[in-house]
Amino acid sequence: xxxxxxxxxxxxxxxxxxxxxxxxxxxxxxxxxxxxxxxxxxxxxxxxxxxxxxxxxxxxxxxxxxxxxxxxxxxxxxxxxxxxxxxxxxxxxxxxxxxxxxxxxxxxxxxxxxxxxxxxxxxxxxxxxxxxxxxxxxxx
Numbered sequence: 006x007x008x009x010x011x012x013x014x015x016x017x018x019x020x021x022x023x024x025x026x027x028x029x030x031x032x033x034x035x036x037x038x039x040x041x042x043x044x045x046x047x048x049x050x051x052x053x054x055x056x057x058x059x060x061x062x063x064x065x066x067x068x069x070x071x072x073x074x075x076x077x078x079x080x081x082x083x084x085x086x087x088x089x090x091x092x093x094x095x096x097x098x099x100x101x102x103x104x105x106x107x108x109x110x111x112x113x114x115x116x117x118x119x120x121x122x123x124x125x126x127x128x129x130x131x132x133x134x135x136x137x138x139x140x141x142x143x144x145x
Contacts, residue, residue: 006033008047009081013061016049017085020059021097025085028058029121033081043067045078052107053114057094058086060114082117 010027017025039045049063061083068075087097102111116135122128123136130136 008045009033009049009063009065009079010083012047013049013063013083014085016051016061016063017059017083017087020051020054020100021085021087021095023087023089023095023097025059025087026092028084028086029125030084031082031117031121033079035079037067037076037078039065039067039078040069043069049083051100052082052110053118054097054100055118057088057097058084059097059100060084060117062110084118084121 010030014025014027044067046066046068047063048066049061052060052062054060062080063083064080065078066075067078087095089095100111102108116139119128119133119136123130123133
């Protein structure tokens with residue numbers, strides 16, 4: 006998990022062109038264990054930016070080289086805040102999604118952000134319009 010934080014922070018710094026600090030980590034979902042001797046690959050990218058914070062998606066794969074098997078081990082969303090040299094939040098550039106997968110991650114980021122804010126007590130559930138839209142039935 007430490008590697009996930011480090012690699013995600015590097016992706017956040019590259020996007021923000023600034024020092025970033027970890028603000029939150031969403032549920033880390035483990036799908037397959039990493040076995041002793043596996044080669045571990047971590048891939049992280051910015052999914053969306055919000056003023057001074059950026060959401061980073063990280064995926065971790067484990068590969069058994071002798072057997073030629075590669076499995077998705079786990080994934081998570083990290084949120085970082087970009088700060089200046091005095092530790093004050095700074096504005097960051099927007100994420101511009103290009104592929105269909107990036108567009109889906111970008112669109113889902115607002116719902117994930119609203120859920121994080123509700124769970125931390127910084128947003129009321131009735132204010133989370135993106136989340137509410139998931140449960141509003143158009144046919145009823």
